[in-house]
Amino acid sequence: MFRHLAAAASALVVVSACVPSDPSGRQTFVTRESAVVLFSSVDDPFEVRFKAGLGAPDYWCAAGRFADQQNLSGSTRIYRLTPNPRPQGSGIVFTFVPPAPGMAQPTGLMRISSNTDSLSAFQARDQCNVVRLRTERF
Template sequence: MRIILMALLALPLPAHAFTARNGMEARQVDATDIAVPFEAGRTDTDYWCAAGDLAQQVMNQPVATRIWRASPKPREAGQGILFTLDPARQAQGAGLSQFGSGPRDGALSVGQAVASHCRIIIPFIRDR
């Protein structure tokens, strides 16, 4: 019985959803990729927030770690966005426009994705 339990623990577990501080879900796909499923009414920066928050809190990445968009633009209706920490997997021309100093590689740092793009969504509660 102990051998069976040890064998089961050695198998990879399915990826569980992570809820980012803006309420969006994100999943770690592998060592470098993060999937953020489609959510109606969200902007691209909301997706960057979810990816950055997961990279920081789940993957324990430092704030200087760069995140690229791996899904090409434009995305089709109802499609989420795949992000990557691997610059070789980035989708050319799919990053955000950046102003100011710093690298212009289409990526955001984990810290910038969280600090600049994570806004807490407070649901509207109606009186009944």
């Protein structure tokens, strides 16, 4: 019985990743950390939806997972478009396409680097380790 419930739950997640999720017709991708990503195509900006308790590493983790889902290379740059600080209750909009000069926003992460307007997909995925360590109980 538990196998059937697990299979049904897995099917539900797969289906939810393939159907429009809002009136604009954007698609939904749900990360294993339960963050929700809304997107139209890989060339368009995508949004990691707001969820109470998420911090900058959570949003970057979701962006990195989305890059994986799109089969992009680990060296693909991800740019933040949402200003920091973002409006209360708002998600963060990212893009894989280099934005016009001045449009990319600081990452919102503490970084020792001269490149503060983007992360590679690999660096974004690495933020999932920060999220995991923060949520594990010792």
